[in-house]
Amino acid sequence: MRNMLNIVLFGPPGAGKGTQSPMLIEKYGLIHLSTGEMLRDEIKRGTPLSEEIKHLIEAGHLVSDKIVFEMVREQLEAARSPKGFIFDGFPRTTKQAEMLDKEMADHDTKIDMMIALQLDDETIIKRIQRRAEIEGRADDADVSIIHTRIKNYNEQTAVVMDYYRAQGKFHFVDGNKTPQDTFAAICAVIEKVTK
Numbered sequence: 670m671r672n673m674l675n676i677v678l679f680g681p682p683g684a685g686k687g688t689q690s691p692m693l694i695e696k697y698g699l700i701h702l703s704t705g706e707m708l709r710d711e712i713k714r715g716t717p718l719s720e721e722i723k724h725l726i727e728a729g730h731l732v733s734d735k736i737v738f739e740m741v742r743e744q745l746e747a748a749r750s751p752k753g754f755i756f757d758g759f760p761r762t763t764k765q766a767e768m769l770d771k772e773m774a775d776h777d778t779k780i781d782m783m784i785a786l787q788l789d790d791e792t793i794i795k796r797i798q799r800r801a802e803i804e805g806r807a808d809d810a811d812v813s814i815i816h817t818r819i820k821n822y823n824e825q826t827a828v829v830m831d832y833y834r835a836q837g838k839f840h841f842v843d844g845n846k847t848p849q850d851t852f853a854a855i856c857a858v859i860e861k862v863t864k
């Protein structure tokens with residue numbers, strides 16, 4: 670088994686995954702794989718799949734497991750001798766989690782832990798609305814789309830926690846606090862698991 674640190678950073682939309690990831694990358698030298706960013710990039714480049722992806726994202730729905738997984742696989746293949754990966758916004762379904770496990774095993778490595786940020790719906794909505802002003806994402810700007818995303822998270826994505834819990838890899842961090850406090854709590858989990 671290769672000596673890597675592979676973390677699934679998990680949480681509802683607006684949980685702070687995009688804020689925490691750069692800090693974790695810097696501290697642990699990991700590669701950031703954000704499927705949301707990959708999909709937004711796909712739209713920007715106007716690839717053959719971009720119309721379908723744009724439509725789904727702007728409605729607050731999940732993109733298909735197949736499309737998302739192909740993008741992740743490409744990035745995993747492209748990485749040369751990585752120290753490890755942070756998966757941000759992926760896996761979002763149990764099927765994706767299963768595909769990821771298989772892919773990691775094929776590369777002689779594994780997911781070491783899932784760190785799940787948990788926070789109140791009220792905080793989530795406030796954060797997404799603030800991000801809408803800064804980043805101008807269409808899926809952040811409309812309250813009904815935000816509600817659809819939270820609903821899809823609860824109905825399709827939250828079960829992924831059970832998947833990692835069953836493997837003894839699940840860790841929970843309170844995401845309602847400041848970015849610095851949340852970062853310290855995440856690092857404490859990583860240190861404990863890797864000790």
Ligand code: AMP
Nearest residue numbers: 704705706726730731732737758759761
């Ligand atoms: P994010 O930047 O992670 O909030 O993702 C933005 C949007 O991209 C989501 O609301 C989904 O529509 C789509 N998306 C991102 N990651 C995934 C994934 N792993 N599976 C399916 N859809 C995804």
